[in-house]
Amino acid sequence: MNIKNNENPLVSVIVPICNVEPYIHRCLDSIIGQTLKNIEIICVEDHSDDRSAEILKEYADRDNRIKAIFHETNLSTSQARKDGVAVSCGKYIMFVDGDDELCPDACQIASETIEKYGTDMVQFDTEVVNCAGGSEERIQMNQRFLFPCLEEIRAENLIFSCWKEKKVGFSLWNKIFNGEICRQAFADVEDGFYPKAQDLYAFFLIAYYSRSYMGIENRLYRYMFGIGVTGSDYISIPKFDVMMTEKQIWECLVRFIDKKQEQEKYKEILDGIYQHFLADCVSRWQNNLQTENISEGFDHLVDTWGLEDVISKLAERNWHKSVELAEKMVDVDYFKTTRNKGNEIKTIGIYYRSIKNGGAQRVVAVLANEWAKMRDAKGDPVYKVVLVTDEETEDGEGIPEYELDYAVVREYIPSSETAVREHYKERYHAWSTIIEKHKIDLMVTGMWVAPCTMWDMLSIKGQPSKPGFIIHAHSFTSVPFGFVSDKFAELMYDYQICDGVVVLSEVDEKYVKCFNPHVTYISNPITFSTGNMKEVKKEENNILWLGRIAKEKQPLDVVYAMEHIVKEFPDIRLHMVGDGDEKLTEMLKNLICQLGLQDNVILEGFTSEVEKYYEKAQLLMYTSEYEGFPMVFCEALSHGTPIVTYDMPWLTFIRDGRGIVTSRQKRPDLLAQKVTELLRNSEECRRLAEEGKQHIKELEAVDIGQTWKQFFDTLYEEKEIDEDSVDNVIFRFLTSYAYKGKQGRIKNMEGQITRLKEQKTREVKAAQRKVKNSETFKVGKTILYVPRKMKKFLKRLSK
Numbered sequence: 001m002n003i004k005n006n007e008n009p010l011v012s013v014i015v016p017i018c019n020v021e022p023y024i025h026r027c028l029d030s031i032i033g034q035t036l037k038n039i040e041i042i043c044v045e046d047h048s049d050d051r052s053a054e055i056l057k058e059y060a061d062r063d064n065r066i067k068a069i070f071h072e073t074n075l076s077t078s079q080a081r082k083d084g085v086a087v088s089c090g091k092y093i094m095f096v097d098g099d100d101e102l103c104p105d106a107c108q109i110a111s112e113t114i115e116k117y118g119t120d121m122v123q124f125d126t127e128v129v130n131c132a133g134g135s136e137e138r139i140q141m142n143q144r145f146l147f148p149c150l151e152e153i154r155a156e157n158l159i160f161s162c163w164k165e166k167k168v169g170f171s172l173w174n175k176i177f178n179g180e181i182c183r184q185a186f187a188d189v190e191d192g193f194y195p196k197a198q199d200l201y202a203f204f205l206i207a208y209y210s211r212s213y214m215g216i217e218n219r220l221y222r223y224m225f226g227i228g229v230t231g232s233d234y235i236s237i238p239k240f241d242v243m244m245t246e247k248q249i250w251e252c253l254v255r256f257i258d259k260k261q262e263q264e265k266y267k268e269i270l271d272g273i274y275q276h277f278l279a280d281c282v283s284r285w286q287n288n289l290q291t292e293n294i295s296e297g298f299d300h301l302v303d304t305w306g307l308e309d310v311i312s313k314l315a316e317r318n319w320h321k322s323v324e325l326a327e328k329m330v331d332v333d334y335f336k337t338t339r340n341k342g343n344e345i346k347t348i349g350i351y352y353r354s355i356k357n358g359g360a361q362r363v364v365a366v367l368a369n370e371w372a373k374m375r376d377a378k379g380d381p382v383y384k385v386v387l388v389t390d391e392e393t394e395d396g397e398g399i400p401e402y403e404l405d406y407a408v409v410r411e412y413i414p415s416s417e418t419a420v421r422e423h424y425k426e427r428y429h430a431w432s433t434i435i436e437k438h439k440i441d442l443m444v445t446g447m448w449v450a451p452c453t454m455w456d457m458l459s460i461k462g463q464p465s466k467p468g469f470i471i472h473a474h475s476f477t478s479v480p481f482g483f484v485s486d487k488f489a490e491l492m493y494d495y496q497i498c499d500g501v502v503v504l505s506e507v508d509e510k511y512v513k514c515f516n517p518h519v520t521y522i523s524n525p526i527t528f529s530t531g532n533m534k535e536v537k538k539e540e541n542n543i544l545w546l547g548r549i550a551k552e553k554q555p556l557d558v559v560y561a562m563e564h565i566v567k568e569f570p571d572i573r574l575h576m577v578g579d580g581d582e583k584l585t586e587m588l589k590n591l592i593c594q595l596g597l598q599d600n601v602i603l604e605g606f607t608s609e610v611e612k613y614y615e616k617a618q619l620l621m622y623t624s625e626y627e628g629f630p631m632v633f634c635e636a637l638s639h640g641t642p643i644v645t646y647d648m649p650w651l652t653f654i655r656d657g658r659g660i661v662t663s664r665q666k667r668p669d670l671l672a673q674k675v676t677e678l679l680r681n682s683e684e685c686r687r688l689a690e691e692g693k694q695h696i697k698e699l700e701a702v703d704i705g706q707t708w709k710q711f712f713d714t715l716y717e718e719k720e721i722d723e724d725s726v727d728n729v730i731f732r733f734l735t736s737y738a739y740k741g742k743q744g745r746i747k748n749m750e751g752q753i754t755r756l757k758e759q760k761t762r763e764v765k766a767a768q769r770k771v772k773n774s775e776t777f778k779v780g781k782t783i784l785y786v787p788r789k790m791k792k793f794l795k796r797l798s799k
Contacts, residue, residue, distance in 0.1 A: 009040035009065070011107045012090030012179065016080035017043055020098035021050040023227065028059050028066075030101035030222075036108040042088055044069045044080035052098070078194040078201060081172075085186040093182040095172040099227045103127070106220035110176035113216055120178045120210035121158075123148035123168065124220040132226025142225060146174060148215030158207035163269045168213055170203035174221050181209045190252050195242045197249040197277065204253055204273075208260075235288045240297055243284050244304045246277040275313075278305055282313045286325065295333045302334060307462045308432065312425035315455050319421045323486050323739060326454055326493035335461045337468055337499055339441075341716050345468075348712075349434070349443040351388040351456070353416055356399045359631050360474040364446050365402035366525045370705040372407040381407065382709070386438050390415040409438065416452040424455055431459045435467060442468040442712065444502075449480050449487050454494055461497070468499040468715060475628030476650050477508040481738065489739035492732075495519075500715050502708075504629040507650035514731040517719035520711050523652060524629040525704040530638045530697055536615040541572040543675070544617035544641070546610060546632050547624065549580030554623040554646070555588055557668045561621065563595050564672035569679060572600055574621070577613055579606040614639035618685060619678060625665065627651060633660075634699070637692030642685055644674045659692020 013031055017024060031041050043066060045053045053070060060068040069083055077097075085093065092111055096102055106124070114122045126146040130139050149167040162168040185205035194201065235243070250273055257266050281301060289297045302310055318325045329335060348371055352364040364387070374382040386409045393415060404410075411434045413419075419427035434440065443460050447453050448471050457469050471494065480488035492515055495501055500518035503509050509521045547553045555576065562574055579585065585603075592601045604613075614620075620636040622645035630653070636643055637659045647662040648654055654662055661678060663671040678685055722728060 007089070009038055009090045011036065011039045011092045011094055011111050011176070012085075012088035013039055013041050013102075013107070014081055014084040014088065014093060014095050015041065015043045015098055016046060016077045016084070017048065017052050017056060017098040018046040018074065018077070018080070019048045019050050019052060021048070021052050021055065023099040023224065024052055024055050026101055027096065027098055028056075030104070031096060032059070032063055032065075033104060034102065034107045035105045036111060039065060039107055040088065040090055041066045042069070042084040043067070044084045045071065046076065046080045047071045047074040074193075076193045076195045076198070078189065078198040079191060081198065081202060082186045082189045082191070085183055088179065088183065090179050093177045093179050094175070096221075097173055099224050100173065101222040101224075103220045103222060109216075109218050110220060113214065114176050114178070117152060117212075117214040119152065119212035119214045120181050121175050121206070121213050123175045123213070123215045124218050125216070126174050126221045126223050127219045128223050128225050130226065131224045134226055139225065142223075145169070146171070146223070148174070148217070149213075150215045150217060153213040154211060156211070158210045158213055159204065159266065159269060161213065162203070162207055163272060168207070168215075170200045170207075172199045172202055173223075177206060178210070182206060185209050188256060190255070192248075193245075194249060194252070195245055197246045200273070201249045201252060205256065208256075233288065234290055235284065237289075237293050237296055237300070240284060240289060240293075241300055244281050244300065246280060247274075247304055250274050250277055278309055278313050279317070281305065282310060282317065286314075286318075286328070291331070294328050294331055298332045298334050302462075307459075308425065308428050311428055311455065311459055311462070312422075315420075315424035316422040319424075319451060320485065322451075322454055323489045323493070326490045326497070329454075329458065330493050330496045335458060335497060337461070337716070338466050339468060339716050341714075343441070343716065345383070345441045345712050345715075347384040347386065347438055347440045347442075349386045349388055349411075349438070349440040349467075350446070351443065352446040353390045353450075355387070355389060355402045355404070360446055362402050362527060362631075363474070363524050365404060366527055367444075367704070367708070368408045369403075369405040370525065371708070372405045374705050374709070384438070385409065386411055386434065386440060388413060388434060390417075393417075411438075416447065416450055420451070424452075427452070427456070428459045431456065432463060435460060435463045435465065439465070440467050441465075442470065442499075442715075444470045444472055446472045446474055448473045449475075449483070449491070451485075451487075454490060454497075457494065457498055461499075469497075470500045470502060470715075471495065471498050472502045473504065473508060473512070473628070475504070476626050476648070477503060477511050478650075479626050486739060486742065489735065489742075492735045500711065502711065505650050505652045506655070510727060511731055514721065514728040517721050518715055518717075521652075522704065522707050522711065523699060523702065524631070526634055526696065526700045527631070528635070528638065530693065530700055535640075538618045538641075539616045540618070541569050541679070542616050542618055543572065543574050544577065544613050544620045544636075545574060545623070546577045546613065546620065546636075547622075548578050549585050549588065551581070551584065552625045553580075554625055555584065556591055557623040557646075557666075557671070558621050559588065559591050559595065559597065559601055560668035561623075561672040561675065562597055562601055564669055565675055565679075566597065566600050568676050572679075574601045575604050575613055575617070576601060577604045577607060577610060610635065611639070614641050617641050619644055619675065621671065621675060622646065623668075623671070624648065634696055638696045640689035640693055642678065642688035642692060644671065644678060646671065653695075656695060658695040659688045661688070 015027065015031070020027070043056050045056050045068065056068050060066040067087060071080065081095065092114055094107065094110060110122060110124060125148060128139050128142045128146065146169065153161050153167065155161060158168060162170055185208070186202065188205050189202060250270070253273065254270060257263055257270065281304070285297050285301050314325060350364060350368050352361060355361045355365040368385050368387045371383045372381070372385040376382050385407065387404065388411045391412045391414060413430035414426045445453060445456060460467055461469050480491055495512055495515035498516065501512045501516055502520055502522050503512055504521065504523065506521050509519050512519045545555070545558045549555055558574065558576070565572055588603065592598060614636055620641050620643045622632070622643055624646065627648055633643060633653045643660045645660060645662055646665045654660055661674050663674045
C-alpha cells in the first residue's frame, strides 16, 4: 500500500476505482478542484485490468491530499470502500464512484449543511447524465427517484425511514455522513467479495447507527447513467451471476441483526430486502439475458434462490401476462423430464378444482376410479392414484362429491381462485409436499385453461423427482381463442412444456400435435350402462332441450326456433331442463311471453332426474356454440332420442354422424326446418334412434383405463414434430399472429387513451388560464388579498 498522510481534513472523500480508465480523469479532477480545499481523497484501486492504477499514481504524486490504496487482487467495491473508510480521518465522509463526478462546490455545501443542522447525514440532489442514449423518460424517472426528502428526520435510527417510510434512499454517493458513525458502520461490514448491492449493505449499517437526517435540493453529484451494468439491455451469464450475489448481502444483514439480537424488530424490513433482491434477479433473467442464455441462467437463478421462491416471484409478476414467460420456459432445460421409456409409472396424480356438480368434475372422478381399479396379471394394483382438489370453500359446502373408489387417495391444495400472484407460494408448497409424500410419477390436470395451470406445471415438473405432466383438454381446443385473456397463446407454449396432451377429438389432436408429438384423442368415459335402459314409447310432439342456462349454450335460439316449429305443429311441447345465469333466464322468460309460446315452451329448471325427459322426447334440440364431449349427447342417444343440433364439426359424435342431424350455427330458422322435417318422418326418427344407440354401445365397450395406460406407456418414447408440414406451419403461425394482432390492438387502444387524457389535460389547463386572466378573477384575488395575509399572520401568532 502507498499512503500519504493529510492531517485534520474536514471531509474524507472515498473513491473506489476499478477499470474506469476512460472516466478517472474527470472523476479525480472534479474532486481535486473542489472549492473546499481541506479534504482528503482516499482512492482505493481494486486491481484494475486497465491503466486506472497508473493514472491514480500520477494524480497522487501531484496532490498530497490523495491517499492511494492498491489491492493486490480484485476484492469488490464493498471491500474498497471499507478499506478507504478505515484509514479516513475526516470529520465527515463522502463517497464518489470512479466513473462519476462531484460538482465544484459539493464538499463545501454538504459540509456546511451537515454542520448547520447537526444531523448524522445530509442528502443532496443528483444530476443524472445520459451516457448511453437512454430514453428521456427513463432519465427523468431516475432524476425523480434520486431527489431527496427535504424534511429533517430525527428517530431511533433511520432504517425505518428508508425501508418502511421510503423517505430516504440508500445510495451512498448522494450524501455526506458523520465520520465517526460511518467508520463504526463500516467496521461491521464483513470482509469479502460483494460486487452487488454494496450501497444498500453499507447504508443499512450506517442507518442503524444514525439518528438524524436532512435533505437539501442542491445538485452536488453527477451520476453517469448507462456506463455501468445498470444502463445495459443485455447482460452475459457472468454478469448475471454477479447480480445474484445480492443474496449474499441479505445474508450479511441477517447476521448483523442476529448479532444485535433484534431479529423480530427488523424481520419485515429484512423480508422486504430479500424480496427486492429476488425480484431484481428474476427481472434480470426475464428481461436482460439473450435467448441462448435463458436455460443456463434459470439454472443459476434456482441454484441461488431455490425453485419455490423463483416460481412464486415469477407468478407474482406475470400472473396475467404469462405468454412471453411461457415462451421462454419452452427452452429451459430445468423443466425437461429426465425420464425415459424404461421408467415405470407407479403413482398417478390427477387434479381438478373439485369433483362436485359438473361434467369435467364427474370425468375426473371416474378416471381416478378407473385407474385405481386396474390390476396386473398378479392381481396387484397397476397404479396408486392420488386425487388432488382445491381446499373446500363456502360456495361448495353442502354439495355432494361424486363417488370415489376406496383406493383413491385424497389430497387438497390452496384454491386456484385465491392462491394467485403473491399468494401462489402457498400452492407451490402444497404441490411440493404432495409430490414428495406420495412419490408421484405423473400428474394429469383437467384445469387446462385455468390461469394456474402453467404455474402448477412448472411447480410439479421442477421437483427433484421430475414428475411427468399431462394436460387433459376438456373442451374444443379452439375455444380459448375467444377468451378475453391471452390463454390461447400461452397454451401454444404450455403444450410444448408438458410431456403429453389428451384431447377429445381427432380435430383437436391434429391442432395440438403441431406443438407436442405426444398427443392422443381419448373419449370421455360413459358413466352409465345402456343395458339398463328400458324401452318407453315416445310421446308425440314432445321435444327436449337440456343444459346449463349460459351464454355459450345459446338457449334463446331454441325459443326462436320454436316460433317456426309451432306454425306446423301447434300443440308441440319443448321442455327446457336446466338452470344457470339468472339474467339470461329472465330474458328467456320474457322472450317466451313476447313470442306467445307460453303453452309450447316449459322451463323445468334443474333436476338430476333427467331420464323421464329423455324417455319421452321424440328428439333433443341442441344449440351450443361449442362443446368438447357433451355427455347430453351420450344420454340422449342411449335413450334412443335423436339429436338436432347446431353444427360443431370437430365433435366426434358429429363427425361419426349416427343419431344426429346438424344445422348451421346462429340460424334458428334452419334448426327449426331440420326439426320439422324429422317430426314429419317417423321412419327416419327410428333409424337415427337405432344408429345412435349402436354408437353409444361401441363407446361403452371401450376400456378407458387401458386406453389411458397405453398413452402412459408410450409417453416417453422418442417422437418428432414435422415442423415443415402444411398443418404445422399454418396452425403455429395463425396462433402466433393472432396473439401479435391482439397485442397490437391493445397497444393502439392504450395510445388512444393516453392521447385523450393529454388532450383533456390541455383543455383543463387552457380553461384555467382563461379564468385566471379574466377580470372577475383578478378582482376576486384583489378582494381576498387582505384576508389571506391576516390568516397567515394569525397562524404565525398561534405558533
